[in-house]
């Protein structure tokens with residue numbers, strides 16, 4: 452941006468908001484202010500996979516080395532297996548150039564790694580946004596604690612139940628998918644000594660179980676998806692009994708090795724899965740969205756955070772090319788037009804991946820499902836992992852400016 456004095460607010464200090472703060476500073480030269488509702492930065496005690504498409508961005512932002520140090524790179528490709536543990540296909544785990552591999556991250560460690568790159572003086576904790584209003588010049592933000600301020604632009608990185616989204620347009624809320632996941636971590640020392648240091652998925656009748664290593668292989672993450680008509684009653688996560696989870700994967704239809712893993716789990720919690728149709732628009736004037744606020748998606752391709760990281764790089768690239776505050780709305784429009792296409796494909800892909808993992812045996816053609824999974828593996832490597840968010844934004848910028856792209 453032409454002026455370092457440009458005032459941009461990022462609402463939400465999650466993985467998307469923090470990455471956006473880093474990208475804005477390093478790529479666009481803007482020191483944004485991050486408003487987070489919680490009293491301290493943090494995340495649930497579970498895992499997340501940082502995929503090659505995000506690692507490419509994080510490397511350019513100078514955070515990848517730290518993430519690699521605290522995360523866990525698996526021994527090789529992951530596996531999709533049937534309920535009894537027979538291999539269906541291997542899973543993509545690195546980009547085509549073999550430069551970046553999936554990294555299993557304990558979520559609090561990822562927040563920590565990102566926060567170390569953000570000046571603490573620019574983070575306002577305990578600020579829960581309640582309203583956003585576009586003024587003749589600038590945007591006013593108001594918080595539950597009574598604070599308010601005016602910024603040149605506002606970025607909503609405030610997650611699935613975004614308040615900022617309401618200032619962009621009238622959109623339906625994300626809907627409960629009919630599935631919950633049991634999530635948590637297991638201390639690796641509790642697992643059999645020969646437990647494989649890779650990502651494994653077991654796919655059974657209408658449910659699946661996934662696990663992969665985290666935190667220098669000291670922890671294993673697990674996510675178990677099952678259908679549920681549990682009334683959510685306003686809450687969409689909470690503590691759960693391990694016995695409940697074990698009962699879902701009990702019996703002779705399930706791999707004894709998986710049952711052994713579940714037997715080592717000490718704590719778990721449940722989490723409702725929400726889905727959202729792609730939004731008709733992400734930006735209105737000097738307000739835009741990023742991460743789950745813009746593209747809530749089911750977790751079955753492990754791309755929610757990774758897309759928020761791509762968003763951050765693309766947004767910063769378009770902002771870097773804006774000459775003045777007056778150009779920000781156009782920069783936001785350009786950002787949205789590029790990112791909306793990309794994330795809509797992944798929203799649909801995640802829904803489809805879930806349907807494949809959780810195929811209902813009476814109705815599904817499992818041979819076709821398995822063939823589709825094999826095709827999906829190659830698509831994932833080339834279309835998802837090889838994607839370079841910065842390069843795509845730069846090429847789009849050239850097209851917007853009428854410069855031919857080689």
Ligand SMILES: Cc1cc2nc3c(=O)[nH]c(=O)nc-3n(C[C@H](O)[C@H](O)[C@H](O)COP(=O)(O)OP(=O)(O)OC[C@H]3O[C@@H](n4cnc5c(N)ncnc54)[C@H](O)[C@@H]3O)c2cc1C
Pocket residue numbers: 462463464465466467468486487488489498499500501578579580581608609610611612613614632634674722741742743744750752753754755756757758759
């Ligand atoms: C079971 C499961 C597994 C997943 N696995 C993966 C994976 O392997 N890889 C992957 O890429 N993604 C994964 N995801 C998706 C990923 O967790 C989300 O996409 C990601 O957390 C979105 O980040 P975000 O920063 O956009 O939003 P959030 O993480 O939701 O952060 C939003 C932040 O905004 C704050 N906030 C909210 N409202 C306000 C307000 N009004 N005022 C101020 N602050 C506010 C919140 O406190 C929070 O800190 C998974 C999701 C689930 C459920």
